Amino acid sequence: MPAVKETIETVESIAEYEHGFVTEIEMDMAPKGLNTDIVRFISAKKEEPQWMLDWRLRAFERWQTMQEPSWAMVRYPAIDFQDAYYYAAPKAKVELNSLDELDPEILATYQKLGIPLREQEVLAGVRGAPRIAVDAVFDSVSVATTFREELAKSGVIFCSMSEAVREHPELVQAYLGSVVPLSDNFYATLNSAVFSDGTFVYIPPGVRCPMELSTYFRINAAETGQFERTLIIADKGSYVSYLEGCTAPKRDENQLHAAVVELVALEDAEIKYSTVQNWYPGDKNGLGGIYNFVTKRADCRGARSKVSWTQVETGSAVTWKYPSCILRGEESQGEFYSIAITNGHQQADTGTKMIHLGANTRSRIVSKGISAGRSNNTYRGQVSAHAKAKGARNFTQCDSLLIGDQCGAHTIPYVEAKTPYATFEHEATTTRLSEDQLFYCRQRGLPTEDAVALLVNGFVREVLQELPMEFAVEAQKLVAISLEGSVG
Amino acid sequence: MVLDTPTLSPGEAMVLAGLPMTEAGDAARDSLKASGLPNRRVEAFKWTDLRAALSEPVADPDGSAGLIPACLQEALVLDFAPDGFGLEGDKDEGLIIETEHSLPMDGAGPVAVLAAGRAPRAVVLRVTSPQTRPIVLRRHPGAPMRLRIELADKAELTLIDMGLAAAGLATGLIEADVGAGARLIRYSVQRGGAQAIDLTHTSVEVANGGSYAAVSLMFGAKLARAETTVCLAGSTARCDLSGAYLLAGQSHADMTIRVVHRAPGSETREVFKGAVQDRARGVFQGKILVERAAQQTDARQNHHALMLSEGAEIDVKPELEIYADDVQCAHGNTIGALDDQALFYMRQRGIDAVTARALLVEAFVTEVFDAMTDPGLRDWFVGLARDWLAEVRA
Amino acid sequence: MLKIHNLHVDVGGTPIIKGLTLEVPAGEVHAIMGPNGAGKSTLSYALTGRDGYEVTQGTATLNGEDLVSLAPEERAAKGLFLSFQYPLEIPGVPTLTFLRTALNAQRKARGEGEVSVPDFMKLSRDVAKKLGVTQDMLKRPLNVGFSGGEKKRMEIYQMALLDPRFMILDETDSGLDIDALKVVSEGVNALRGPDKAMLVITHYQRLLDHIKPDRVHVLAGGRIVDSGGPDLALALEKGGYDRYKDAA
Ligand SMILES: Nc1ncnc2c1ncn2[C@@H]1O[C@H](COP(=O)(O)OP(=O)(O)OP(=O)(O)O)[C@@H](O)[C@H]1O
Ligand SMILES: [Mg+2]
Numbered sequence A: 001m002p003a004v005k006e007t008i009e010t011v012e013s014i015a016e017y018e019h020g021f022v023t024e025i026e027m028d029m030a031p032k033g034l035n036t037d038i039v040r041f042i043s044a045k046k047e048e049p050q051w052m053l054d055w056r057l058r059a060f061e062r063w064q065t066m067q068e069p070s071w072a073m074v075r076y077p078a079i080d081f082q083d084a085y086y087y088a089a090p091k092a093k094v095e096l097n098s099l100d101e102l103d104p105e106i107l108a109t110y111q112k113l114g115i116p117l118r119e120q121e122v123l124a125g126v127r128g129a130p131r132i133a134v135d136a137v138f139d140s141v142s143v144a145t146t147f148r149e150e151l152a153k154s155g156v157i158f159c160s161m162s163e164a165v166r167e168h169p170e171l172v173q174a175y176l177g178s179v180v181p182l183s184d185n186f187y188a189t190l191n192s193a194v195f196s197d198g199t200f201v202y203i204p205p206g207v208r209c210p211m212e213l214s215t216y217f218r219i220n221a222a223e224t225g226q227f228e229r230t231l232i233i234a235d236k237g238s239y240v241s242y243l244e245g246c247t248a249p250k251r252d253e254n255q256l257h258a259a260v261v262e263l264v265a266l267e268d269a270e271i272k273y274s275t276v277q278n279w280y281p282g283d284k285n286g287l288g289g290i291y292n293f294v295t296k297r298a299d300c301r302g303a304r305s306k307v308s309w310t311q312v313e314t315g316s317a318v319t320w321k322y323p324s325c326i327l328r329g330e331e332s333q334g335e336f337y338s339i340a341i342t343n344g345h346q347q348a349d350t351g352t353k354m355i356h357l358g359a360n361t362r363s364r365i366v367s368k369g370i371s372a373g374r375s376n377n378t379y380r381g382q383v384s385a386h387a388k389a390k391g392a393r394n395f396t397q398c399d400s401l402l403i404g405d406q407c408g409a410h411t412i413p414y415v416e417a418k419t420p421y422a423t424f425e426h427e428a429t430t431t432r433l434s435e436d437q438l439f440y441c442r443q444r445g446l447p448t449e450d451a452v453a454l455l456v457n458g459f460v461r462e463v464l465q466e467l468p469m470e471f472a473v474e475a476q477k478l479v480a481i482s483l484e485g486s487v488g
Numbered sequence B: 001m002v003l004d005t006p007t008l009s010p011g012e013a014m015v016l017a018g019l020p021m022t023e024a025g026d027a028a029r030d031s032l033k034a035s036g037l038p039n040r041r042v043e044a045f046k047w048t049d050l051r052a053a054l055s056e057p058v059a060d061p062d063g064s065a066g067l068i069p070a071c072l073q074e075a076l077v078l079d080f081a082p083d084g085f086g087l088e089g090d091k092d093e094g095l096i097i098e099t100e101h102s103l104p105m106d107g108a109g110p111v112a113v114l115a116a117g118r119a120p121r122a123v124v125l126r127v128t129s130p131q132t133r134p135i136v137l138r139r140h141p142g143a144p145m146r147l148r149i150e151l152a153d154k155a156e157l158t159l160i161d162m163g164l165a166a167a168g169l170a171t172g173l174i175e176a177d178v179g180a181g182a183r184l185i186r187y188s189v190q191r192g193g194a195q196a197i198d199l200t201h202t203s204v205e206v207a208n209g210g211s212y213a214a215v216s217l218m219f220g221a222k223l224a225r226a227e228t229t230v231c232l233a234g235s236t237a238r239c240d241l242s243g244a245y246l247l248a249g250q251s252h253a254d255m256t257i258r259v260v261h262r263a264p265g266s267e268t269r270e271v272f273k274g275a276v277q278d279r280a281r282g283v284f285q286g287k288i289l290v291e292r293a294a295q296q297t298d299a300r301q302n303h304h305a306l307m308l309s310e311g312a313e314i315d316v317k318p319e320l321e322i323y324a325d326d327v328q329c330a331h332g333n334t335i336g337a338l339d340d341q342a343l344f345y346m347r348q349r350g351i352d353a354v355t356a357r358a359l360l361v362e363a364f365v366t367e368v369f370d371a372m373t374d375p376g377l378r379d380w381f382v383g384l385a386r387d388w389l390a391e392v393r394a
Numbered sequence C: 001m002l003k004i005h006n007l008h009v010d011v012g013g014t015p016i017i018k019g020l021t022l023e024v025p026a027g028e029v030h031a032i033m034g035p036n037g038a039g040k041s042t043l044s045y046a047l048t049g050r051d052g053y054e055v056t057q058g059t060a061t062l063n064g065e066d067l068v069s070l071a072p073e074e075r076a077a078k079g080l081f082l083s084f085q086y087p088l089e090i091p092g093v094p095t096l097t098f099l100r101t102a103l104n105a106q107r108k109a110r111g112e113g114e115v116s117v118p119d120f121m122k123l124s125r126d127v128a129k130k131l132g133v134t135q136d137m138l139k140r141p142l143n144v145g146f147s148g149g150e151k152k153r154m155e156i157y158q159m160a161l162l163d164p165r166f167m168i169l170d171e172t173d174s175g176l177d178i179d180a181l182k183v184v185s186e187g188v189n190a191l192r193g194p195d196k197a198m199l200v201i202t203h204y205q206r207l208l209d210h211i212k213p214d215r216v217h218v219l220a221g222g223r224i225v226d227s228g229g230p231d232l233a234l235a236l237e238k239g240g241y242d243r244y245k246d247a248a
Helices: A002-013 A036-045 A050-064 A104-112 A119-124 A148-153 A161-167 A169-175 A186-194 A435-443 A448-464 A469-482 B010-017 B023-035 B110-118 B340-348 B353-371 B375-393 C040-048 C072-077 C095-109 C117-131 C135-139 C148-162 C178-190 C205-210 C231-239
Strands: A027-029 A088-090 A132-138 A141-145 A157-160 A199-203 A212-218 A229-234 A239-247 A254-257 A260-265 A270-277 A289-300 A306-313 A318-321 A324-327 A333-342 A347-356 A362-372 A376-385 A393-403 A408-417 A423-432 B062-064 B076-081 B084-088 B095-100 B122-127 B135-139 B144-151 B156-178 B183-206 B211-218 B223-232 B238-247 B252-261 B267-276 B281-290 B298-307 B313-322 B328-336 C002-011 C014-024 C029-033 C053-062 C080-083 C166-170 C197-201 C215-220 C223-228
Touching (some): A036 A050, A036 A186, A050 A169, A050 A186, A157 A161, A169 A229, A186 A260, A199 A212, A199 A239, A260 A270, A270 A289, A289 A333, A333 A376, A347 A362, A362 A376, A423 B313, A448 A469, B023 B110, B076 B144, B110 B183, B144 B183, B183 B375, B211 B375, B238 B252, B267 B313, C014 C053, C014 C197, C014 C223, C040 C053, C040 C072, C095 C117, C205 C231
Parallel strands (some): A132 A212, A254 A289, A260 A289, A289 A324, A306 A333, A376 A408, B135 B156, B183 B223, B238 B267, B281 B313, B298 B328, C080 C166
Antiparallel strands (some): A132 A141, A157 A199, A408 B313, B095 B122
């Protein structure tokens, strides 16, 4: 309830992207361009073992034979992949022993963004306040990971990807690329060659992760691509809830973000993955902004495993993203809850894939798209049930809302049924805000802007409810801010 | 991007060789030579791979066009055969029939190009006043058909197109202009054998207050694809499309529909049903595109299908592309098996499982024929569906 | 309090209200009756400023202030409340969230401070108890899945909570069962006061048995064609609207 009020106040007070500042800091950069030398350079910087370098080189070789996909409903000028930096890291002062050694500029950046990096700050908070462990990724590298010791007590591994490659090679080797293979798609393959850092999580059998885990991504450097790689493994009977947040400074040029996220859920394990994506969307005229080309996929490998994706997509100039579930284990479950908001000149082509392979697998898709300004917002989803997926069930609900007459809302579901024992239901609607509802709210005294914010929040509530509490409030604010200025 | 010129398969080469020396024939030849027939890597042909179906030369045309039902004895029949075009029956006033060797093309896409190319000439129907006598398009196995229909303002016409080929490649292109306040109604029955390939493209443009209504029934073939594009170019125009596909054995049927709303206040209703068994495959692709000017559009599409046995496949892509805000658009899709409870209920009342299934499938599918106002034609469609059910359960 | 003079209202280009004059002084309750399609709801929408209800002539003022030029929410902030004949369902918006937002928006517009969350919760509970509104109803999204009667009850609940000065009740009695009619009427009566007034639109005497009107008006053909005391309603119940056919 207070959130609604807050939403309204935020709409009034904030009219612009609030994370658009730049942090001035000394950076370690690889030369511009992409070739085997750069791949070797990245690998060497990270002191990687030979197998990791070989893997990267194979990906790079493969990537050179691939073409950028063109089927999505997004238009942008051709990207010159040679005209970007593929490695940027804050100049480190040797190994960090504690957060106090972290560059104060970076600490200040995260503070400004409201991300707690100091455990004592979190702990000093109100009693009963949620505790969240954070991995902060600043451009190409992870700069801090909190609460590690406490997590280690329950056997949870929560660290940067680079560290995992060095410290837990057996896990990384067994799972990396097992969900999103090295040759999966143009952007994922590029990521496989040049990924810089990211988060690694392993939850041992039977462990319920004692706190929310989160990664906070920040693109800071100019002309730099960000290619992080996240791998989460939930071993038998374990549970983890993971949050991901992103921001970037305002810059006139477009910046590329091509991440890969792989989730593996073994028998009876459950992973809840929530994203609030608020990359810089570009200015009013469509100048600048992040190109967000992300491959996210979960493998529900074990019986009765469950993966739930929840995303609130408000940022980026162009979004190309389909968090998916491969429902391999019997009775495994996949969920996708999405709010995608586009305004200004933003373009989003996002949705999910639910691939039913195992018997009695279930999936649920709830997508709420809101287009305003001159933006285009596309839901693209695939649901398929293979011959062995007896008893599979999918339910899909896709609703689109148009605010203004210069935008577009599109719905493109693909349904493939290969067994008579599966049931699919899909419903989609596209409308604008109801004039009657608006009048009703105004009769009760709400100004138009507030009435719109209220109705839009009502429209997306079903998805907001899937977010962890503290994220939901944040997301609700974001929804209102993203639509700022869209009602005439 | 470099486009390699494909090596044509024997089937494609045969199609190429059969193209007449006309303008449209040249266009089809060029398109074939440049990119061959579309395969599954082409988005619109993802589930209906023409190149694969035509990898081998198509068998010689065989079979008949099917019997014209009693309720259409009075109809004017246009006969399309591989070697030409004929006319049977009486023609009323307000209808002019001509043939043309060269016509600009309204339809788009590889199927339209191929169908235009294969037809040595186009039959043109000019309708200046409402016609009470329906026109039957009798399509013989292997026949190329190209038909241009021009409906003057307030004119009305009912078309029935039917074919029943055992083998051969049959193509059809129907291009229609529906004038202001005019009405075009079309009923089509497609039935092809394991060696038949049926490709039909229909492109309709509807002016202010005009309407296009179509009901189709497909039983598939080795490969059958019916493409329909309706452009509601005028305001307060209407489009009602419904259809059913009933597929058994190895047959493949594809209904690909695109309705474009270009002006304000138009309405679209689509209802499609399917039942698929054995190793058959049903494909339904339906797009509704609402352009920026088409405010107050009301468009709804529904597709519901039953999978009757293992090995069958149904692929569906309903699609909304909307650029106007004051609209009501929706689509719904369900795929699944027959309702167990209904089946049990009927069996509990003493009906054997096979009969109960047939009754339930019949009720499910024939609902789409309720829209047919002519009882004779409706009975014909229901009868065809019923015969199919009797045949496949035997 | 409310003064309407020679009001003309067009809906979709069609004149519906054609020169209506009516005055409801503070402290009074007036009833409006009239045949279906007479323009009763049209009048209530025109007074509250719904889009598409165009005032082409005449004036409407509340306590001397012009209403016609104001936005709907500005009229609401001045204390004008309409209990809708067909209350809307608003999916996803919890009833209490909606009401707290509305209450504070109105208070803000009037330059008053916000009501704190605990105060609001207390207020909402007290009012709910009086009107027989369950906590479950308050937790659900506004009116979603409510029965016809529940929706009407919810309208009066909102009215009691927002404490308006001028209330229009458009067929609030329709859909209510006998017990609910009593509860709702008691709620409405509690809101009467020397500085408040009401316009009650109804088809039936039974509501007026509970909410005693000071005056009864007959609206037919877009005009007030007859006015009288409470007895007029009884006469209408017996004789119907036939005798106004020509007047309209
Ligand atoms: N958009 C419109 N265009 C034209 N006429 C309209 C429109 N909306 C309403 N009307 C007409 O205005 C008239 C008055 O309607 P209104 O709803 O005010 O009647 P009412 O007196 O409230 O009736 P009831 O007792 O049935 O509630 C009716 O004849 C109605 O059909
Ligand atoms: Mg009324």
